[in-house]
Amino acid sequence: MNFVLLMTLALFILLGMLYLGISKGGQLMALALFTVIIGGELCKRIHPFIEAYFENIVICFLLYNSYYFYNDIDPLPLVGLAAIFVQRVTLFTFTFRHINFIWSIILYTLPVASAFLVVIDYSPSYQIPLPNPYEMKIAGFGMILISTAISIHTVRLFRKTIINIEQREKRVNSSYKQVLELNQILNHNLRTPLATAIGQLEIAERSNNGRKYVIQAKEALSQVTIQTSSVNNAKKAFEATANINEFLIKWKKIYDHDFVKLEIPEDQNKYELTEEVAIALAVSFDIFAKNSKEAGATELLIKVKKSAKNLQIELIDNGSGAPSEIIQKFGKPMASNKEHGTGIGTYLAQRLLKSAGAQIRFSNRKNRSGFKVSIEV
Template sequence: MENLLINILFVLLPILIFQIFYINTDSKYKNILLATVFSISIIICMNFTITNYEGHFFDLRYIPFVLGALYGGKKVAIFLYFVILVYRFYIGGEGFYIAFIDSTLLLIILLFLLIPKYQTYSLKTKISGTMALLGIVAIISLITCHTLFGFILHAPIVLLSSFVVAQALTMGLSVYFLEYLITMDTMKKQLYHNEKLKSLSEMAASISHEVRNPLTVTRGFIQLLKSPGIDDEKKITYLDLSLQELDRAESIITDYLTFAKPHENIELELLNVTAEVNYVANLMEPYALMQNVSITKEFFIKESYFLGNKKQFLQCLINLSKNAIEAMQNGGKLEFKVNKENEKITIQLTDNGVGMSSEQIGRLGVPFFTNKEKGTGLGTMVAFSIVKAMKGEIKVKSRVNEGTTFTISIPESVSTSDKED
């Protein structure tokens, strides 16, 4: 009984390896993997025989042989066939001839009957067919033993029947597990594919909607310009509004492309964090004053450098600053703080605006999620994408009606002057 359980364990072990490695392995290595793991399973089964009755070894070696052949193809089948014969010859004894007859019969059935059409069968047919095959082979093996050596009549009936039943049931169970794993993997891939299509369609629809709005407004102003009797002042107003709407459409497309395009090939340079943050704070000052927002800066380090793309980093800070200013609808204060912790540069942007709930924080960085009436969510999405490309991270703390703090952490780099020193 102990060796029977060991046989079953090492028959099922390749199936677990199949789940972990085979499904996600390149096609050129799949058959090599299958041949290797099922060969090991065959050898272990032959080492731990269920029983050895007068020189004939009872074990489950043919189950990994059939599984490897059916799921690996003809080359794997032939390889496993020789593994069985070579190792059985190494063990020795007259039982080698029985192994030769059994394995040769199985190989012929597999190569010419089962392997070519196996994948077209239903699960029920696969299970019942393989169980019947192994059961018949076991019976043929016993009959051949009796014909050649005449010991079957003296062997316990329970031993012989349990061997046939155990082999057939383990075969059916193994096929069921393998087919279940393959089905789950297929469903997983299909679900992933459907999710990608769904995300793509949602993003396409959202972009179309966001871009169509400013274009519709622009079209309306252009139509008004064609009306007779419009004075020059209104014409200038309509043209200015049309240009603003076109700029908004361009901004949406630019933000989307910044997020969508890969960051692997961007030019990187050493950037002085205090200089860049100071530049953005000064740049946003006029816009902040228009919104009745004051900007303060605190630099706890004089000079600290990181590796990044200047244009994209400035865009990231500008997007977050603009969002923070617009979150303070009745005015307020935007604070910039620059510090260093554990060899990482930290940049904090704190406002005392409307704040966010935990649910809203969890959705930050998702395309077209926004808390602003006329926002698209692309600005925040781009900011998250840029920081991630610089191997950094953004953490957000916020309370509704109290304010929000964005903390950017970026790995520090050594400046050229520091290296020379």
């Protein structure tokens, strides 16, 4: 659409120039400038590298001719073209910084050759019609304006690139932190069943009737499989989901928590999840669900609250809750109590959510037994 508008505008300007009786020299200069603009757009559609070569060739040709034919009339077009050339070369250098070195040398051969011709004063052997001084002034100011516009565009492009780099760096750091938190959760959840299994097998070795110890070891090792699958299932719950609604429905199906109920308003589809946030939610929800069961809960409600800005989720169970002094210690390592299903797993889940940029609060339900976890992303 922009290209069609550009072509239409160029056509109207050219027809206007012919109608107003601009000199042949002015028409030639205008046609040369429009060739750069229109030709550059056409070449960009083929490949940006072809655009770079095309603009390089045409601008160098215009600079060479401006120096020998236009400079004595008015230096503004030469100054404007030189500024445009420097800006475009700078932009192309940044854009194609990863290309083959030979192609880079070829890209800059023509500017060097043009400069060499000027240095040795190799004047062209042809003549072109010259515009009048008034037309030269207009062309010069036009080129200065184009140069200014290119400068603004280049600055915006560099700024956008820097912002993208900073955002990617933050995502990488956050992902690295999340990996560490997931590793801690796995270490914590695997340590007990593995130690139990090893202990039962050692007893079985020394016992004449070791069958029951082998069974206990088998049960402990099955817990290892369950715990490792929790992290693996987190990624499965995120795959092929476009929003929070689809994610929660898929999470409940994969993790198979029968006592979990979902309350999701239909208009909450606007919240799109990143993989980082989804994995943190999936693993922490699994931890909170297991804690609720240990606290005697028969129902856990996962509720997505209506919010104009952030994603807000509440997990509410009907278990025994937790003493207020324990809730105050949440978020501090080695300060939780397993008596109410709120051991160090809760602390690790909290850290995992924070690594994904979420805020989390714990409280007992008001006027009834139960525990509530509030999460905001």
